[in-house]
Amino acid sequence: MDESTLSRRLxxxxxxxxxxLELSQDKFADVIEMHRAYYASIERGERxxxxxxxxxxxxxxxxxxxxxxxxxxx
Amino acid sequence: MDESTLSRRLxxxxxxxxxxLELSQDKFADVIEMHRAYYASIERGERxxxxxxxxxxxxxxxxxxxxxxxxxxx
Numbered sequence: 001m002d003e004s005t006l007s008r009r010l011x012x013x014x015x016x017x018x019x020x021l022e023l024s025q026d027k028f029a030d031v032i033e034m035h036r037a038y039y040a041s042i043e044r045g046e047r048x049x050x051x052x053x054x055x056x057x058x059x060x061x062x063x064x065x066x067x068x069x070x071x072x073x074x
Numbered sequence: 075m076d077e078s079t080l081s082r083r084l085x086x087x088x089x090x091x092x093x094x095l096e097l098s099q100d101k102f103a104d105v106i107e108m109h110r111a112y113y114a115s116i117e118r119g120e121r122x123x124x125x126x127x128x129x130x131x132x133x134x135x136x137x138x139x140x141x142x143x144x145x146x147x148x
Binding site for chain 2: 003048049050054065066
């Protein structure tokens with residue numbers, strides 16, 4: 001495992017949950033009060049997010065951070 | 075939930091796992107090649123760690139990041 005692989009796996013898991021809610025990236029970013037470009041880069045797996053950011057994303061998705069990591073088998 | 079509460083809960087979970095392995099903080103930090111003072115501050119809940127750091131700590135503890143979050147009910 002390297003950092004970029006980790007970030008990509010998490011990004012895929014986040015994207016799947018967000019799509020399942022039928023929200024656009026921009027709409028979801030607005031809901032969680034995150035800059036749209038930053039949120040998009042998380043889904044692309046370009047960010048080594050902090051726990052606090054992971055928490056905010058998970059809250060917006062209505063799940064726990066551990067659920068997102070579980071989705072990504074992390 | 076705020077950022078410091080989140081960090082404290084994670085720090086407690088990490089500490090419990092590390093103590094269960096009967097390793098000192100310093101020894102464990104050495105094993106995972108992390109600065110000792112930085113690792114100690116994670117256990118004290120003073121760091122909003124990144125996913126990559128969480129991964130490294132979890133690997134050293136022989137668990138998944140999702141296990142640590144589960145321990146912390148996060």
